[in-house]
Amino acid sequence: AAGVIQSPRHLIKEKRETATLKCYPIPRHDTVYWYQQGPGQDPQFLISFYEKMQSDKGSIPDRFSAQQFSDYHSELNMSSLELGDSALYFCASSSTSGRTNTGELFFGEGSRLTVL
Amino acid sequence: QKEVEQDPGPLSVPEGAIVSLNCTYSNSAFQYFMWYRQYSRKGPELLMYTYSSGNKEDGRFTAQVDKSSKYISLFIRDSQPSDSATYLCAMSEGGAQKLVFGQGTRLTINP
Numbered sequence: 001a002a003g004v005i006q007s008p009r010h011l012i013k014e015k016r017e018t019a020t021l022k023c024y025p026i027p028r029h030d031t032v033y034w035y036q037q038g039p040g041q042d043p044q045f046l047i048s049f050y051e052k053m054q055s056d057k058g059s060i061p062d063r064f065s066a067q068q069f070s071d072y073h074s075e076l077n078m079s080s081l082e083l084g085d086s087a088l089y090f091c092a093s094s095s096t097s098g099r100t101n102t103g104e105l106f107f108g109e110g111s112r113l114t115v116l
Numbered sequence: 117q118k119e120v121e122q123d124p125g126p127l128s129v130p131e132g133a134i135v136s137l138n139c140t141y142s143n144s145a146f147q148y149f150m151w152y153r154q155y156s157r158k159g160p161e162l163l164m165y166t167y168s169s170g171n172k173e174d175g176r177f178t179a180q181v182d183k184s185s186k187y188i189s190l191f192i193r194d195s196q197p198s199d200s201a202t203y204l205c206a207m208s209e210g211g212a213q214k215l216v217f218g219q220g221t222r223l224t225i226n227p
Binding site for chain 1: 148150152157158159160161162165167204206208210213214215216217218219220
């Protein structure tokens, strides 16, 4: 079965540079979520999109932005990178049946960002 | 205090043992409860999904939710070395709402 696809899997950037992460949800999933997981930490919610509109916002820095496109894939843009941005970034997707979202989130393998 | 509390362990048990993992939470609005398994440097894998209170069984795994006590559990029967991973509880208020995770419990099953 198709899963959530994230790219790139690994990314190394210098401080103050910009990075873009991509996420392709499971086919027919309409909701995308971004999470950040630091070493030894639990995933922290950043932002989510439903039908290309932002649906919720968590602890996402102002330096970060994200959007969901017409094909439901999403991109997380990170600018003015800081050392503390080094983490695993996960994308997850879920589906809505009728007017009810199932609530089951399926995660990708993550993108590991290292800021030097 | 975190919204979801989970003992980080580590927890080490012999192969074949019954493992009990649990989380407590403070937000009474949580309705969706999940358990994820995460291997090192991999994405969280959804193991169990429960809506509201009750029990759910899937193979060697049983999830229990007690909303009155704000307490959820995951039981693993006949544990295998391949079950060694970090187990994260997660919950949300609504179907499309963000998940709030526990800290994760690192579990090791010794052959």
